[in-house]
Amino acid sequence: MVQVIDGDTMVVMKGEESVNVRLYGIDCPEGNQASGREAWIFASKLADGNPVEVQPIDIDRYGRTVATVHVNGRSINEELIRSGHAWVYTQYCTNDFCRDWLKLQSDSQGARSGLWAAKNPTPPWDFRHSFKLAQATPQSSKPKAPPASAASYHGNISSRIFHDSSCQHYDCKACTATFTTRQQALDAGYRPCKKCGAK
Incomplete structure (x- = not known):
C-alpha cells in the first residue's frame, strides 16, 4: 500500500512497517504552490492500488528513505519529470541517469507540459525560501x-x-x-x- 503525501513524498507499507520515502533527484511544487495539487494527483494516480518497488539511494536529514520508486516497470520519478510535474533537483541529482532526466525536463518544457504551461514557474526551492523569509519577517x-x-x-x-x-x-x-x-x-x-x- 502507498499513501502519496505530495508529489515527491510518499509513505510505503513494507509488511507492518511504514517507510517514509522522498523521491530521489526531483522536486515537485509544494502543496500550497501553483501546480502542487496537480503533482500530488498525478503521483497518486500512478501509485494508487499498485505494488511499488522502492530502490533506496540515501537517507535524508529527516530520516526519510531517498529512492527511485517504480510501479509496473515505470519510474514515478521519471514520469513526474516527463509529464511536467517536477523539476530535476540538480543540487542532489548526481547519478549518471540524471543527464537523461534533464533531457526529459527539456522536452517537457518545450511541450509546455504541466507546470511548464506557466510563463515563469517558480522552482519549489525558491518558493520554500521565500515562504520562510515571509514567516520570519x-x-x-x-x-x-x-x-x-x-x-x-x-x-x-x-x-x-x-x-x-x-x-x-x-x-x-x-x-x-x-x-x-x-x-x-x-x-x-x-x-x-x-x-x-x-x-
Missing part, C-alpha cells in the same frame, strides 16, 4: 488572518500530525509534508495538532 502590528484559500499546513511525517501556520510546531524538523487545505491534510491521513487545533 516581524510584523509591526497584529497580522491579519490569511483567507482560508491561502491557509497552509505542515504535516509531521513521523507523528502524522499537522499544524497550521500559527503553531509553534509548524516548522518542526519532520514537518515536511505541506497541504493547501485542512481537508487535504485529513484526506492524507493526518490528525490535527491538539495544541493549535490546525484550524
